[in-house]
Each structure stands twice: as structure tokens, then as C-alpha cells.
Amino acid sequence: MKAAVFKEVGTPLVVEHVADPEPDPRGLVMKVAYCGVCGTDLHATREGLTTACCGQILGHEYVGEIAEVGAQAEGDWQIGDKVCALPFIACGHCLPCAAGRFFECQDKKVAGVDSPGGYAEFVATGARETIRLPDGLDLESAALVEPLAVGIHAVRVANLKAGSRVMVIGAGPIGLTVALWARFFGAREVVVSELAPSRAALAVKMGATRVIRPDPSGGAEQLLEQFIGVAGGPPEVIFECVGAPGLLQQCIEMAPQRGKIVPVGVCEQPDNIMPFFGLIKELQIQFAIAYTRDDFDTCLAMLAEKRIDVSAMVTDIVGLDEVPEAFEALRTPSHQCKVLTRM
Numbered sequence: 001m002k003a004a005v006f007k008e009v010g011t012p013l014v015v016e017h018v019a020d021p022e023p024d025p026r027g028l029v030m031k032v033a034y035c036g037v038c039g040t041d042l043h044a045t046r047e048g049l050t051t052a053c054c055g056q057i058l059g060h061e062y063v064g065e066i067a068e069v070g071a072q073a074e075g076d077w078q079i080g081d082k083v084c085a086l087p088f089i090a091c092g093h094c095l096p097c098a099a100g101r102f103f104e105c106q107d108k109k110v111a112g113v114d115s116p117g118g119y120a121e122f123v124a125t126g127a128r129e130t131i132r133l134p135d136g137l138d139l140e141s142a143a144l145v146e147p148l149a150v151g152i153h154a155v156r157v158a159n160l161k162a163g164s165r166v167m168v169i170g171a172g173p174i175g176l177t178v179a180l181w182a183r184f185f186g187a188r189e190v191v192v193s194e195l196a197p198s199r200a201a202l203a204v205k206m207g208a209t210r211v212i213r214p215d216p217s218g219g220a221e222q223l224l225e226q227f228i229g230v231a232g233g234p235p236e237v238i239f240e241c242v243g244a245p246g247l248l249q250q251c252i253e254m255a256p257q258r259g260k261i262v263p264v265g266v267c268e269q270p271d272n273i274m275p276f277f278g279l280i281k282e283l284q285i286q287f288a289i290a291y292t293r294d295d296f297d298t299c300l301a302m303l304a305e306k307r308i309d310v311s312a313m314v315t316d317i318v319g320l321d322e323v324p325e326a327f328e329a330l331r332t333p334s335h336q337c338k339v340l341t342r343m
Contacts, residue, residue: 003057003120004323004341009047010213010271012324013119018057021116021124027089027124028077029068034143035118036061037323037339039172040266042330044112048268052113058085060111060340061146062118063139066130073127082133084145086296087111087118089126100293101261102129119323131296140317141303143340144310147332150300151177151290154264157288158293159238162186167227167235168208171199173338174205174264175241176313182239183207184308189231193223198335205312220253227254236260243267248285252278260284313338 001020004013023029038061044052052058063084068145088102089109096104111117115124133142150281151174160166166187171194183190184207191210192203200211210230214223226233234256240247243265251261252273261283269278301306316339318326323341330336 001121002320004320006045006052006054006058008054009045009051012328015321015324021122023068023124024089025068025070026074026127027070028066028073028127028130030062030064030083030085030123030125030168031067032062032118032121032123032343033064033139034062034340035059036143036146036332037327037341041112041269043121043266048125050268056112057116057120058112059086059118060090061143062123063142064311066110067122071321075127077127082139083130084133084142084296084300085125085131086129086293088129089115090129091132091333092128093143095185097128099283103290111254115201116225119341128217130298133244134300137300137304140340142300143310144338145296145299147173147338148310149295151263152181152299153295154239154288155181155293156179156260157262157286158262160187160237161183163188164236165189165231165233166191167238169240169247170194170242171196171203173313175239176202176337178239178241178264180207182309189195191227191231191235195334199337202312202337220250224254225249233258237262239264245269245271249273252283258282260286262286262288288326314340317342
């Protein structure tokens with residue numbers, strides 16, 4: 001099969017022929033239709049805590065059709081079934097697996113990290129982690145289920161109350177899905193902070209009630225003033241969806257008494273905060289990562305029932321041979337939001 005392969009830090013991905021995946025007897029093989037390019041894939045190709053192994057196939061946002069069924073795979077799977085999958089192959093026996101929290105399994109394999117991912121014509125998936133698409137849901141729409149699941153998981157972790165005032169820092173794909181679900185679950189004000197005009201416009205389409213533009217020289221005080229000016233009060237919940245050093249401290253400074261901060265962005269660098277400011281406000285800081293099986297199921301149902309529309313997030317669709325160039329282009333800020341690879 002053809003795949004886009006990571007060779008080494010500092011060089012583009014290489015499209016080449018590699019061996020087809022062999023399913024675990026209890027697993028499946030998916031013929032990939034679409035695979036989204038994620039910011040964590042970009043992180044994996046530079047020096048850092050999550051650098052991928054040389055020779056790895058990245059990509060964890062995939063949908064497609066069942067191409068092969070393992071002899072011991074659980075479930076009534078048929079060749080040609082349209083499916084998506086959580087990008088893990090977990091043990092299936094531990095308590096987190098039993099609850100559908102596959103990310104917490106200590107023996108899991110993560111696509112694009114421990115096993116080949118979805119920038120390829122085929123990918124191996126776990127039967128438990130694979131989900132048949134609801135009737136009427138097309139593959140292109142379903143390709144956005146993974147970032148949607150990250151967003152809904154963060155909002156659920158926040159225990160968001162209807163009527164809350166919410167600030168979302170950053171209008172990348174994750175910030176946009178957080179904004180969508182915050183509004184969906186009843187937030188009165190969902191104010192997104194974003195510098196890029198194109199992403200600010202997307203935030204409005206995705207459910208933001210207001211968008212504010214941060215002043216890099218103004219700091220937390222200036223951003224808080226803007227928020228209060230449009231929302232009528234301070235943010236009760238702040239979602240940090242960028243992952244840059246310094247932003248967590250800004251969130252602590254902006255949060256009101258007994259406010260909640262949910263860091264969702266991936267920050268791989270050391271950061272400094274002043275705990276005293278959080279202490280005197282009795283703040284809650286709740287990190288959020290990944291998703292559960294239920295998060296995926298909910299997102300698929302809402303897409304199928306057309307209760308949410310995230311089509312505006314897709315700003316480009318490229319073929320597998322175009323992946324290296326498109327991947328490198330995403331390292332530079334532009335109008336792009338979510339780029340899909342179509343096999």
C-alpha cells in the first residue's frame with residue numbers, strides 16, 4: 001500500500017509503498033477514505049516530548065470501510081461497513097477498557113505512535129474501538145468526529161452549567177469544537193479569543209457569540225476587559241486551547257473567584273505559574289485530554305441527526321501524494337483550519 005511516512009525531524013514526509021497492515025486476530029483492517037491532519041502530528045515531527053519514531057506512519061483522525069475482519073474479532077462486522085475508530089488498540093480487559101476509556105488503558109497502542117496511523121491506504125484498528133457509522137452519515141462529515149470528540153470531552157470534564165459565561169482561547173480546530181459544544185450545552189456567552197481574522201470568522205460560524213482579538217502587549221488585564229465588555233461579566237470557565245507557555249498564568253489572572261480553567265492545548269515546554277493567585281481565588285484547574293467511546297458515539301449521533309454542522313472547519317482536501325507539501329505548509333499560520341487527506 002501507499003503511505004506518507006515520517007523519516008526524520010526536519011524533513012518532509014515521504015510517500016512510498018509499505019507493507020499492508022495485518023490485523024490482530026481480534027482486530028480489523030480499515031480501508032481509509034479520509035484522514036485529518038492534526039496539530040499533534042506536527043508536534044510529532046519536531047524535537048520534543050512526543051517526537052515520533054523514524055519510519056512511523058502518522059495520522060489518527062481516520063474513517064473508511066472495513067477491508068478485513070480478524071478471525072476472533074468481536075461484533076457483527078462485514079466487509080464494506082462504513083466505520084470510524086478511536087485511534088487506540090487497547091487490551092480490552094482492564095477497568096478503563098470496560099468503561100470505554102481506552103486512552104487510560106496502560107497496555108494500549110496509539111495509532112501514529114505505537115502502531116502505523118492513517119496517512120495510508122489501510123490501517124489496523126481494534127474491534128472494540130471501531131464504530132459503525134450511523135445511517136445517512138457520509139464519510140467526509142464523519143472524518144471530523146475525532147476533533148469533535150476532543151471538544152465534547154473537554155466541555156464534559158468542565159461540568160459546564162447552562163447559562164455560564166465561557167472564554168475559549170484559540171480558534172484552531174480544538175478551540176472551535178470546544179466553542180461549539182459549550183454553546184450546544186447551554187453556555188450563555190461563548191467568547192473566543194483569536195488573532196487570525198480567518199479563524200475568528202470560523203469561530204462565529206461554529207457557535208461563538210462574540211470574538212475578541214487579544215493584544216499581545218496587553219496581557220491578561222486587557223483581554224479580561226474585552227471579555228467583560230462583550231459578555232457582561234468575567235468568564236466562569238476558561239478553556240485554554242493553544243498550549244503556549246504563559247497562557248495558563250494569564251488564565252489564572254483572568255479567572256474570577258472559584259472560576260474554572262480547563263487546559264486543552266498541548267504545551268510541551270516548561271511553563272511558570274504563580275500558584276498563590278489561584279490559591280486566593282480557590283480556582284479549579286482541570287486538564288482535559290482525548291476522549292471516551294461515549295464521546296465518539298455522541299458526536300456521531302449529533303452529526304447524523306444534523307444537530308451540529310462543522311463543514312466550515314474543512315478548508316482543504318488533498319490526495320495522499322499531496323500530503324507532504326500540505327503537511328509542511330501547516331507549519332506556517334495561514335487561513336487553513338482542518339485539512340483532510342482523501343485516499
